[in-house]
Amino acid sequence: KNQVEQSPQSLIILEGKNCTLQCNYTVSPFSNLRWYKQDTGRGPVSLTIMTFSENTKSNGRYTATLDADTKQSSLHITASQLSDSASYICVVSLSFWSGGYNKLIFGAGTRLAVHP
Amino acid sequence: NAGVMQNPRHLVRRRGQEARLRCSPMKGHSHVYWYRQLPEEGLKFMVYLQKENIIDESGMPKERFSAEFPKEGPSILRIQQVVRGDSAAYFCASSPPIATGTDTQYFGPGTRLTVL
Numbered sequence: 040k041n042q043v044e045q046s047p048q049s050l051i052i053l054e055g056k057n058c059t060l061q062c063n064y065t066v067s068p069f070s071n072l073r074w075y076k077q078d079t080g081r082g083p084v085s086l087t088i089m090t091f092s093e094n095t096k097s098n099g100r101y102t103a104t105l106d107a108d109t110k111q112s113s114l115h116i117t118a119s120q121l122s123d124s125a126s127y128i129c130v131v132s133l134s135f136w137s138g139g140y141n142k143l144i145f146g147a148g149t150r151l152a153v154h155p
Numbered sequence: 156n157a158g159v160m161q162n163p164r165h166l167v168r169r170r171g172q173e174a175r176l177r178c179s180p181m182k183g184h185s186h187v188y189w190y191r192q193l194p195e196e197g198l199k200f201m202v203y204l205q206k207e208n209i210i211d212e213s214g215m216p217k218e219r220f221s222a223e224f225p226k227e228g229p230s231i232l233r234i235q236q237v238v239r240g241d242s243a244a245y246f247c248a249s250s251p252p253i254a255t256g257t258d259t260q261y262f263g264p265g266t267r268l269t270v271l
Contacts, residue, residue, distance in 0.1 A: 043197075082263050082264050084262070085260075128198070142203070143200065145199070146197055147195075147196055
């Protein structure tokens, strides 16, 4: 069964601290893995995307890693800011070549709260 | 270039009524996806459409739910005879043609449906 599991479910950190969010997946055939940020009451916004051959990808203070052998990914946030408070969603793309598109499998997300 | 637009943002219906959710994709995007997000859960794929065609509706409930993407106008997700369990946030996403080399989906702000 194609699944994406994230941990922790929720996390509270102080402003300026670093944190790492985890994602494990059992999705096949795998196309790519993305991390999305979803602010309360808004739609998800893509932060990073990695294909099978990529181990790491950065976007400002966000750094994602991917281990395709163990099917694990992490999102590291450096020097957190209050505006980082949001849900972070790991999304794995299921390759559907016959249909010409890739179906997305979403994790439940990690709810991050950054306190002053 | 306006992003994905959804309306209404909030919709309240009584049990047994119909709900119509609209999605206008980004300019130049011909692929539309609908997702449902229950409270404290991840987004779940419902249906994928191209202009005038339903490509994958494997996530749609068998009854009461339908979707269309006409040649002209927005995509519509229609829920007939709503029940309390239909209360959720419904997100629409769009992507450009696969030939452009990217399958990134861009999400709208969502419609929050409340069934009384």
